[in-house]
Amino acid sequence: MLHRQTVDTTVLPPGERFGMWLDLVARTSAPMRISSAHDDDFAAHAAFIELGPIHLVKYHYPSLEATRTPKLIRQSDPEVYMLALTTDGVGTSSQDGRHSEIRAGEFTFYNVSRPHDVGHHATDPERERATSVITMIPHAALPLPPHRMAALFGGKMSGREGIGALLAQFLLQVTGHPEQYHAADAGRLGAVGLDLATTMLGRHLVAEDEVPTEVRRRALVTQVQAYVHRHVGDPALSPRVVADAHHISLRSLHRLFEAQETTVASYIRDVRLARCRRDLTDPALRTQPVQVIAARWGFPDKAHFSRVFRAAYGASPQAYRESTSDPARIVNRPASTVNPPPAD
Template identity: 75%
Template structure:
């Protein structure tokens, strides 16, 4: 699984918890002056995941207000892209101030003065939660002088690329055990591409985003779309292209760089899902065709032909455990899963 580092202030007596938190923030991002009505008993938790190009931090803490005033030359040069998962807050930098709600992003430069606050909003709750992406200045392929236009602003995490980035952050930080240590670098690249494209679009300067970054971000969007609509038997290249407002030719060129085709990607992913369900003991009583239809194979004969062509055995023979069948099917499933950030 991904390597994580968890800090929990409740391992200390209540009187020492806020001091621990102040030290943690200073060591992992930048020093901040913080205030909280819960400073006498600051029960908080932070989970860090290093993805190479970027670092993710999943926070849970009591309501707090933070100010960054004094800047030191030795402080790290970091951009902060913070996604609020619960609670409400404000973000302020360079004269711009925004109210941030759950499901929204804010962006600021941690190496410059700024103010942020984050408070629990539900009655009876004292905890607010967020997922923060720490991006070194040198890692973000956008013109530094133009980034000030986004400081202290808000961006949607419920539509378009914002929603895709939010889903990525929630998935990776919520289920790090589903990924291997070797996946960290690739996940970091995917996260950085999505963040870069989101910021570029909000700058109304997408042309400033490198072409390869835009291409990879679009491929990630297409992969996510296919995953969400895999059970739709009508899903095909034209529908995928129309959903992303690109031509069919452009979509095919995207997948040429992935050493695949759209139709092949959809088919292989469907087969992988069918393989998974055919080996699930809880689904043993479901007919093979019901499982096939769930993943977009509406015709029983066609599904059997495609499955046997791919693996050399029929779906029923695989379910019944014919020798060698599971090995071949698992090999394809592994290849399909490695091509997606799902």
């Protein structure tokens, strides 16, 4: 499981909670001047996850306003960028003369080394809580021209479409379900997150050519894999369909997968097989016919499904299903493995 550190102010008496939060922000990001109408009982929660080059923070707090002043910057400068995804409530962001209102599903971006103002207000009076996911990116880790980044400070970017949506899904998946990943995955997940963030920021700079080629390639691979996982149940899914959906040639798609040590067709097949295998071993689906499960995941031809399943797992689908209910008969042949994209 990924290492996650959590902080909950409600472990302290109401009168001490706001002070705890101020100390937390100063220690984990950078000191800020924070005000809140709820400072007499600041019930808040934060979860921190380190992913190699980047750090993620999932915040849940009452409405607040925060300012980072030149004096506070002189006192402490961690030299990081903040990429903030609002998930509930309405945020505000202001830096270098740009002011934005950030709705749920939108990002804002700012430089902690420069003065800025941020706010976050709950929209549900019943809960009076706002939530966000913050990605902390060291200046040195972001492979984009530093002098160009100011064009993005205090602005907003969509997390509902394209690379922005994929990045948002990735952040929500990792922070919402860290138990689904191994600690050894942290570095790789961090690299994926950094690639997606870099690509999104590069596109908003209207200078995608400034994003390193390898970063663009890895981000596109992640985007293609997420597309396959979303559409794997469609029997018409094919390399051509995938290429057309991403506006690249079939030849370019095949080249993209050369470094993945598989082909696009094999990846689609393996994802389908992994879904079928999962359902065949699910006790809740025990009464569903094998062919219903196969068709659900893009295998309409019963004979073809049986052949490819046996080649992958060393047994027919029915025999494999039966073996899982009898430990003494479990098939020992290694199964085909498909690593799902983190954002799917």
